[in-house]
Amino acid sequence: MELTVLGSGSAMPVPDRAQAGYLLDDGDRSLLxxxxxxxxxxLAGTDxxxxxxSTVLLTHHHLDHVAALLPLLKARWLAGEEHLEVVGPAGTKALVDGLLDVxxxxxxxIDLAVREVSASRPFAAGGFDVAARETRHSMDGFAYRFSPPSSDAPAGDGPLVLSGDTEAFAGMARFADGADCLVHDCSFPDDxxxxxxxxxxxxxxxLAGADVGTLLLSHLYPHTGGREREMEDQVREAGFDGEVRTATDGLRVSL
Structure with a gap:
């Protein structure tokens, strides 16, 4: 399974960071x-x-996470593709219906399917097995943990976790424990x-004490520009003992 960071930025644009987006691919299936x-x-620059x-999974419904949803639908229609599935938390159908009203x-x-999921049970999306947990943010949403269907590990023990937008809290550390890679919101410097x-x-x-191989800092506001190394060091100094890297658009991680 390979993760490609398509957008490591935030609601305040900068030239080298698109807004939130991640591509999962294992050669046979893909999930946005x-x-x-x-x-x-x-995405157009990837293989x-x-x-x-054909499947988009939403962490939550803030604009910087959904703004290109209908442009994706239109691009697939114009390219002759016939299907798109949108999966996400409660309210996803109302979001899509509202966009189509406009x-x-x-x-x-195209054949558009919308499916709402919960954190109470694992589910499949784009051919990947997924577990969810609630985040702590200004809007309800989910973090997700992913396993390829060929893996022996259940979705709750998959190698990749994406936090979505959330405060840092112990429950997220428990959710990510044992993951090879955790992509976590780290929007601003300490000051x-x-x-x-x-x-x-x-x-x-x-995250102190969590067994996570690599932590990728993402959802970066312009305030973080030029301070990436400082922020990585501060995460380590606060107690996380895994590898810490700052996400960049185009970064690929093999899992």
């Missing part, structure tokens, strides 16, 4: 997690392309006063 502004262009992604000429262009997102020290404290 979140679809913010700029993600479609990044998979938007033609190869852009009604897209309604019915920015913010809620609903973690800063490096709070993230390192929350």
């Amino acid at each position: 997690v979140d679809c913010g502004s700029g993600v479609l262009q990044r 998979t392309g938007y033609e190869g992604v 852009h009604d000429y897209l309604d019915g262009r 920015v006063d913010v809620s609903n997102h973690p800063r490096p020290t709070s993230l390192g404290e929350a």
Whole structure:
């Protein structure tokens, strides 16, 4: 299974970071997690392309995670693809219906399926086995843990975890324990006063003792520019003892 970071940015654009988006691929199946502004262009630059992604899994419904959802639908329609499935937390159907109310000429262009999931039981999306848990953010949403279907590990023990937007807390550390890679929101440096997102020290404290191979810091606001190494060091100093890296658009991680 390979993870490609399509968008490591936030709601405040910078030239080198698209908004939230991640591509999972294992050669036979592909899954797009979140679809913010700029993600479609990044996706078009991959071998998979938007033609190869028929399922989108949403962590939550903030604009910087869903802005390119209908552009993806339109691109697939124009490319001759016939199907798109959108999966996400409660409210996903209302979100998609509302978008199509505004852009009604897209309604019915392709076979569109919408499915809402919960954290109470694992599910499949895009051919991957997925477990979810609630996040702590200004909007309800999920973090996800992924396993390829060929894996012996159940979804709750899969090698990859994506946090979505969330504060750092012990429950997320337990959810990610044993993962090869955790991609976690780390939106701001320590000296920015913010809620609903973690800063490096709070993230390192929350993950202290968690068995996670590599932590990728993502969902980065412009405030983090030029301070990536400082933030990585602060996560380690706060107690996390795995590898810490800052996500960049185009980064590929094999799992």
